[in-house]
Amino acid sequence: MAKRSRSKSRQPPRERAEGEAGPRQPCPCGSGRRYKHCHGAPEGAAPVFVSRPFEGLPSECDVVALRELVPAATAPLPLGGDHADRDVTLVTLLPGAAPAMVRENGAIWLALQVQHHFGDPGRDLGAVLTRALAQEEPGVVGLTDDPGEGPRLQDLVSADELAVTVHEGFDFWVADVPDAPDLMGVLEQANASVNATEKLTSVQAAYWTDVGTKEHLRWVMPEPEERLLDALARLHVAGDDVLVPDSRFVGMFRAHGLLTPVWDLPLGTGAEALEEPADRFAAALADALADESDLTTEQRAARNGLAHRQVTIR
Structure with missing residues (x-):
């Protein structure tokens, strides 16, 4: 009696049209998901993550x-x-x-x-x-x-x-x-549950807050991340990222496609004392953003340090 073949009949793989994404390749829609888990999924397109969902919205x-x-x-x-x-x-x-x-x-x-x-x-x-x-x-x-x-x-x-x-x-x-x-x-x-918070008037989207043990300034900025990191590195090396005595630039949040630099402030600083320093920092940042020269070795090291002090919250 002949042995039953254990090999399963296989359909030859379907030839993909020119330019069509493979199942393991990134989906062409830009979602960051593999094609088979996004627009190539049997049920159709998966929800697409939008990295900067408020772009184009006033303020x-x-x-x-x-x-x-x-x-x-x-x-x-x-x-x-x-x-x-x-x-x-x-x-x-x-x-x-x-x-x-x-x-x-x-x-x-x-x-x-x-x-x-x-x-x-x-x-x-x-x-x-x-x-x-x-x-x-x-x-x-x-x-x-x-x-x-x-x-x-x-x-x-x-x-x-x-x-x-x-x-x-x-x-x-x-x-x-x-x-x-x-x-x-x-x-x-x-x-x-509310921590004391005030919006600065001298610059856009900068908010002072008192969390009890510390005070912070959190400043949401619209510039592209790579350019902003270069500019902040230049200012850090120059010592121009200190807003008030004993304050410290500690890192950044990343939320909805934008970076939010954060400063630790001495207790008792308050929002009013930050108005003039924040305005001065904004002018220095504008100059640093306009600087297209290559970063120095020290500035590149500072940039790497800043890049590692980012926390993505959304």
Whole structure:
């Protein structure tokens, strides 16, 4: 009796068209995932991660700061088109971590510090705002599923700059509500978590904060990472990155495609004492960014050190 062949019949591999990505190659969409796990997956395209989701939004650096660093702040959000007459306010956080809220007077509050995990916060916030604009009754507006195609927040906003107001706490939640006993417990708990924070007026997107044991300056900057690292290395070697006596440039956060340099400050410094030094540093940084000469050996070493003092938070 003949032995049954143990070899399985195999289909010859399908020939790929010229230029078509292989299953293990990076997906051409730019997501950073392998093609077989992204647009080559049987179920179709996976959610695409957008590395700089707030690019093109007015005051992009402030938006990143409000989303990741500032506890309690608001900014009016002017809209264009058919919604130009709507009263919309961007807030850092809402009661119960609600994504958005349509208030009794029809005004909309849109919360920044809500993580939807669908790959593009700009699109997710645009979807939440679109739903809030269509909701006729007061109440919370949420987003539980990937919203798919639709306008991003950048597409809805009509402004050159956002006017950010930093608050000492979340009392603005109830500032125009005569009696809100059901919110008092939540408000008290939220206020207890707030570190004192102030926005500098002499430069863009720089925020002083007191965390109790230390004070910090956290400054979100829009320049491309490689150019910014070169410039900061030049300033560090020259000793021009010291803002006030006993302050220290300690590293950077990376969030939503932007770098946020961080300084440790002596206790008691306060925000006001940083205004003139920050303005002076901004001028020195502009000069360093314009310098296109090759880095010296010492500057390259400083740059490598700075590159290792980065923490990616989003």
